[in-house]
Amino acid sequence: MSITQNYKLNLIQWYPGHIAKAEKNLKEQLKRVDVILEVRDARIPLATNHPQMNEWVGTKPRVLVINRLDMILPQVRSHWIDWFKSQEQVPYFTNAQHGQGITAITKAAQAAGIELNQRRKDRGMLPRPVRAVVIGFPNVGKSALINRLIGKRVVESAARPGVTRQLRWVRISDQLQLLDAPGVIPSRMENQLAAVKLAICDDIGEASYDNQLIAAAFVDIVNQLQETHPYLLPPHPLLSRYEVDSIIHTGEAYLQVLAEHRYQGDVERAARTLITDFRKGLLGNIPLEIPPHV
Numbered sequence: 320m321s322i323t324q325n326y327k328l329n330l331i332q333w334y335p336g337h338i339a340k341a342e343k344n345l346k347e348q349l350k351r352v353d354v355i356l357e358v359r360d361a362r363i364p365l366a367t368n369h370p371q372m373n374e375w376v377g378t379k380p381r382v383l384v385i386n387r388l389d390m391i392l393p394q395v396r397s398h399w400i401d402w403f404k405s406q407e408q409v410p411y412f413t414n415a416q417h418g419q420g421i422t423a424i425t426k427a428a429q430a431a432g433i434e435l436n437q438r439r440k441d442r443g444m445l446p447r448p449v450r451a452v453v454i455g456f457p458n459v460g461k462s463a464l465i466n467r468l469i470g471k472r473v474v475e476s477a478a479r480p481g482v483t484r485q486l487r488w489v490r491i492s493d494q495l496q497l498l499d500a501p502g503v504i505p506s507r508m509e510n511q512l513a514a515v516k517l518a519i520c521d522d523i524g525e526a527s528y529d530n531q532l533i534a535a536a537f538v539d540i541v542n543q544l545q546e547t548h549p550y551l552l553p554p555h556p557l558l559s560r561y562e563v564d565s566i567i568h569t570g571e572a573y574l575q576v577l578a579e580h581r582y583q584g585d586v587e588r589a590a591r592t593l594i595t596d597f598r599k600g601l602l603g604n605i606p607l608e609i610p611p612h613v
Contacts, residue, residue, distance in 0.1 A: 457502025553603030
């Protein structure tokens with residue numbers, strides 16, 4: 320049974336009330352915004368692309384921020400840069416936790432503002448700060464990015480989805496104001512493979528999924544990448560960490576073997592450990608997606 324077939328029987332859906340309310344407020348605020356900073360997860364840049372983003376943004380300038388740069392290998396980043404360029408998009412890769420790539424984001428947002436204020440000047444109006452909004456799925460690093468842009472901690476940031484619950488404006492400088500928005504997620508997850516990847520990366524609420532199914536899916540994805548694109552992964556990541564090779568097992572079977580080998584047969588503990596180790600980067604820099612046609 321494939322990963323997606325597995326999830327036809329176990330649909331992942333998560334749309335808590337605070338996200339529904341925030342999305343409504345966000346759509347109202349977007350009319351006042353000049354530029355969009357769209358933040359995605361470098362491990363899953365496609366799965367963290369909200370299907371309604373284009374509809375919301377319209378013709379407004381967009382800065383595409385691919386965060387968690389530290390969690391993928393440089394060669395994966397290079398492939399994504401080429402792919403996004405083929406889609407006529409410029410990706411800005413960042414590690415918001417450590418401040419890498421932040422200056423380029425500020426410059427890109429302000430560049431959009433120069434055009435805006437030139438139009439205002441042409442109409443005889445005074446210049447004003449650029450209004451930018453930071454949009455993305457829960458837990459992709461939006462708040463950490465804002466704190467880095469400002470240079471101090473002004474919004475709460477935590478490694479779990481759903482921390483930011485309200486929209487608020489934050490002044491970056493005389494030239495730039497930022498709207499911090501809660502994570503947005505589709506009201507219905509039509510693409511269940513994308514939902515699985517969101518769950519593995521902790522970009523969706525944990526009440527929506529089963530740890531063992533998610534861990535098994537993770538092993539299946541890693542096995543598939545090891546067979547097709549081994550140079551985009553650290554060598555034998557699961558074997559190196561747990562002394563049990565995954566490549567000869569399905570994800571489900573691997574969990575059983577790992578549980579017997581290390582956790583006295585406790586499959587749930589094996590599943591939780593596997594997912595947590597991946598999220599913390601203890602298995603090395605593993606992407607869950609690579610660009611199409613690589």
